[in-house]
Amino acid sequence: MSAPAAAPAQPPALSTRGLSKSFGSLVVANNISMHVPQGARDALIGPNGAGKTTLINLITGMLRPDAGHILLGNDDITALKPHQRVKRGLARTFQINTLFPHLNALEAVTLAVCEERGIAGNFWNSLSACTAAVDEAYAVLGSLGLAADCTRPTRELAYGQQRLLEIALALATKPAILLLDEPAAGVPREESAAVFAALAGLSRNITVLFIEHDMNLVFRFASRIIVMVAGTILAEGTPQEIGADARVREVYLGGARHG
Amino acid sequence: MAFTRTAAADPHRHLHAQAQWQPIELVFWAATLIPFFLFPKYLALASQIAIAALFALSLDLILGYAGIVSLGHAALFGVGAYTAGLLSTLGWGDPLLGLAAGAVAAGLLGYVTSFIIARFRHLALIMITLGLGQLIHEVANKASWLTGGSDGLQGVRIGPLLGRFPFDLYGYTAYAYSLVVLFVVFVFARRLVNSPFGLALRGIRENPVRMPAIGAPSPAHVRKIYTIAAAIAGMAGALLAQTTSTVSLGVLDFQRSADVLVMLILGGAGWLYGGIVGAIIFMVARDQFSGINPQLWYFWIGLLLVCVVMFLPNGVLGCLQLAAPWRSKAS
Numbered sequence: 001m002s003a004p005a006a007a008p009a010q011p012p013a014l015s016t017r018g019l020s021k022s023f024g025s026l027v028v029a030n031n032i033s034m035h036v037p038q039g040a041r042d043a044l045i046g047p048n049g050a051g052k053t054t055l056i057n058l059i060t061g062m063l064r065p066d067a068g069h070i071l072l073g074n075d076d077i078t079a080l081k082p083h084q085r086v087k088r089g090l091a092r093t094f095q096i097n098t099l100f101p102h103l104n105a106l107e108a109v110t111l112a113v114c115e116e117r118g119i120a121g122n123f124w125n126s127l128s129a130c131t132a133a134v135d136e137a138y139a140v141l142g143s144l145g146l147a148a149d150c151t152r153p154t155r156e157l158a159y160g161q162q163r164l165l166e167i168a169l170a171l172a173t174k175p176a177i178l179l180l181d182e183p184a185a186g187v188p189r190e191e192s193a194a195v196f197a198a199l200a201g202l203s204r205n206i207t208v209l210f211i212e213h214d215m216n217l218v219f220r221f222a223s224r225i226i227v228m229v230a231g232t233i234l235a236e237g238t239p240q241e242i243g244a245d246a247r248v249r250e251v252y253l254g255g256a257r258h259g
Numbered sequence: 260m261a262f263t264r265t266a267a268a269d270p271h272r273h274l275h276a277q278a279q280w281q282p283i284e285l286v287f288w289a290a291t292l293i294p295f296f297l298f299p300k301y302l303a304l305a306s307q308i309a310i311a312a313l314f315a316l317s318l319d320l321i322l323g324y325a326g327i328v329s330l331g332h333a334a335l336f337g338v339g340a341y342t343a344g345l346l347s348t349l350g351w352g353d354p355l356l357g358l359a360a361g362a363v364a365a366g367l368l369g370y371v372t373s374f375i376i377a378r379f380r381h382l383a384l385i386m387i388t389l390g391l392g393q394l395i396h397e398v399a400n401k402a403s404w405l406t407g408g409s410d411g412l413q414g415v416r417i418g419p420l421l422g423r424f425p426f427d428l429y430g431y432t433a434y435a436y437s438l439v440v441l442f443v444v445f446v447f448a449r450r451l452v453n454s455p456f457g458l459a460l461r462g463i464r465e466n467p468v469r470m471p472a473i474g475a476p477s478p479a480h481v482r483k484i485y486t487i488a489a490a491i492a493g494m495a496g497a498l499l500a501q502t503t504s505t506v507s508l509g510v511l512d513f514q515r516s517a518d519v520l521v522m523l524i525l526g527g528a529g530w531l532y533g534g535i536v537g538a539i540i541f542m543v544a545r546d547q548f549s550g551i552n553p554q555l556w557y558f559w560i561g562l563l564l565v566c567v568v569m570f571l572p573n574g575v576l577g578c579l580q581l582a583a584p585w586r587s588k589a590s
Contacts, residue, residue, distance in 0.1 A: 060472065086474030098472070100465035103458075106270050111462050112473040114455040120475060121483065123456035128274035130455060138270045151273045173474050 011073045013038045013207040014090070014177050019058055019068035028054045029065070030231040036177070036224075042209045043218045046228035047251070052211045053095060055228065056179050060092045061085050072177070083115075089176030093166040095185050095211070099154045105165050106150040109137040112172035137172060144168050144198050160191045167198065178202070180210035184217070196221055219243070278453040287532070291438055295431070302430030308542045309437035310498045315522045315534025316441070316448060317491035322520075323529030324452055325484050326464030327376060330385050330516050331392025332492055337399065337511035339365040339493025344412045344506035345405070352418035354436065354501050361497025362490040368395075369489020376485050377478035380467065389513070396511040411507035415500065426502060433502035440498060441535075444491055448531055451487070460484055464529075521560065525567050527574020536576055 012035035021029040028051045036042045044052050057063040059070055061082035069078045077085055100108045113133045114120040128134070141150045144164045149157060154165065163183060170178055183199065184192035196217055202208065209226075212218050218225065218239075225242040227234040235245050242248055294305040314336055321327040339361030346357050372391055379387055399406045407413050419425040424432045451457050459480050462470055470477045500506045509515070518541065519534075526537025541560065548556035571578045 062471075082471035083474050083476050086472065091474075092472055094469075094472075098466060098469045100462055100469065102465055103461060106273065107458055108462070110274075111455075111458045111475075114458065115474045120455050120459040121480065123451040123454045123483075123487075125455070126278050126450070126453050127455055127458055128271060128278055128453075131271065133455070134270050134274060150270065169469070169473055 010038055011071075012036055013040070013073065014059065014209065015071045016055075016059065017069045017071070019055070019070065020066050021054065021058055021063060022066060027231050029058060032068070032231075032233055034226055034233050034236060036207055036209050038207055039204045040207055040209075041221055041223045042207075043222035043225045044209055044211045044228060045213070045215075045218055045225060046234075049230075050228040051231040052228055053181055054231075056092060056181055056209075056211070059179060060090060086115075086173050086175075089174070090179070091170040091173045091175035091177070092179040093170050093181055093183060095181040097159075097162050097166060099162060099165055099169070101155040102153055104151050104153050105141055105146055105157065105161075105168070106134075106137060108154060108165065109140055109150075109168050109172045110134055112169050113137045113140075116173050140168050140172050143171075143201075145194075160187050160194070163187055163195055164198065167195070171202075175206060177207045177209070180208065182211050182213065184212070184214070192217070284532075288442065291442075294434060299429065299431075302434045304542065304546055306430050306434040306437040306502050307499075308538050309434065309441045310495050310502070311519070311522060311542055312535040312538035313437070313441045313444060313498065314492055314495035314519050315526070315538050316445060316531065317488045317495065318519050318523050319528055319531060319534045320448060320451070320460075320488045320491070321484055322523060323531075323533065324457065324464060325460040325481060326380075326467075327481060327485065328381070328385050329376075329388040330513075330520065331388035331390070331395075332519055333511050333513070333515035334392045334395040335365040335369055335489045335492035336496035336499075336515060336519075337395065338368050339496030340500040340506045340510040341399065341406055341412065341496075342493070343497035344415045344500040347416050347418075347501075348412065348414045352416050353422075354417055354420050357417070357501055358440065358494055358497045361493040361500075363493075365493020365496065366486050366490030369492075370482070370486040373482040373485040373489075377481040389516075392511070392513060392516050396508065396513070399511055400508060406506075406508070409508055411505060415504045415506060417501045417504055426504070430502075437498050437502060440494060444494065445531065445535075448491075452531060456480070456483070521564055523574075525564060525574060527571075527576035527578075530574075530576045533574050533576045537574065540575065 015035035017033050019029055019032040032055060044055070046052050054063065058065050061080060065078065069076050071077065072088055072090060077088060080088070110127065110133055111120065113136045114130065117133055119130060119133065138147060138150065141147045144167060146161060146164055146168060149161060154162065157165065167183060184195040187195060199208065200221065222239055224237065225239055226236045227242060227248050229251050234251065235242055235248050294302055298305070318329065318332050321329060342364040343357030343361040346360050351357070375387060376384065400408055417426060420432055420436055426432045459475060462475065463477050463480060467477060496510055499510065522537035522541045523534045524537070525540055526535065527533035544560060545556055548559050567574060
């Protein structure tokens, strides 16, 4: 396993430089520079209102930053539209279910697959004739345990299933980087394990940044932790480092010892 | 999880079944031939219904599938009507040529305006389409050298269909022509809504916020369907100009935009058939009620509309759908 010594350092999968955003006088992102290494399982934590979801909205292009840059690898994607960033391999899920209520899970995921394959503009072929896309969608649903209920309308699915469908839609875009905004939000504790088990089974080719409030899950799944407070990055490091960081313990962990 | 299923759903069979022609559809289309035999006196009305149905079908593609509300759809209808009418005054009275030209002209207008349409939703979109409709109406009114203004277009002469079938007084040719165009466009629209693109349109209707997050260029999809719907509306306009041999400013009236919306909502948006059923109800009601009291007939339509929206939010068809057992096996 001898790596070539002269190989250039691999750029982080995702990084931000000096990212800032204000709504009027309210600063929601203040000069945020962070990075997520290739293949990482990074957790983004912080108290409510720290600006975690705002950061995801900025990274995915749903909000425009007032200043700063967002990079995928070495490419600056700050000027790209949200759907163009998805095409570059940046996918997200939503804290509050953002699904297609009257489509069934199969249709919804097939739609995402069709967009990924660039065939969603095709108005002449029947959907059922796009067998490869349908198979792929069905496989994604199967990998999350949704295959059996995939022909039920989304709004009739159990809440936990809807959370899994959130992830399925993101996976169907074949992401290189997956941003998960509280993937288990609102899911009962016993079922949230299923959500995280699904995430643990993801390919290591996919880099994951997830927001999570349950510290047990964070310390179990995260390879690194990024702590946000009041629109700024307070600390960034391994769970051990974060657990030992006095500032973090003071503002966030309330002195409790983890890791 | 919570749901136990005896057999896992077969995704291919499920999607195939959704797109399959149902027996009741064939019955419906066979029934459209009835006027030829049972109501030959009403063929002119039948042809007006087919044209209104085509117009409503066009609105269904944008409203029922993509969730794009329009209160100015008559602009596209009118441009199609004036194009076919004007061509005939210049000596090109061939119906199919006029039909194609009407589709192209309205499609072009739709394409140009779609860049605005794709950026807005809800109330803003209603106001914008309303404004565009009024604007086109006023342009046609002022350009009387071209359109004849409020006197209507003079000298519309439509040749025989396919060079063989002149438009007769009883409306045989008119209804056959309108019905065939409606059916052909319907088959096209049916294909479209069952395609990946049709699914993308439903995605836009269901959740425009999620669409970009799955990599979908929603504005591009909206521009495409708006252009297609515009061309179909233009065809409907061209058909009206040709089958009645008249084009007046009425083709661009706000009332026409409102009427087509009423037809679609009555029948039920998002089924393709809703516009057709709505057109039948609306046009027959107008024909009957206006015979009794021409001033009051819209009272009844208004009452019907209020009741349908209150009690049958998915339109008349949506109500039938709930009651019909033939659809449930597909879902």
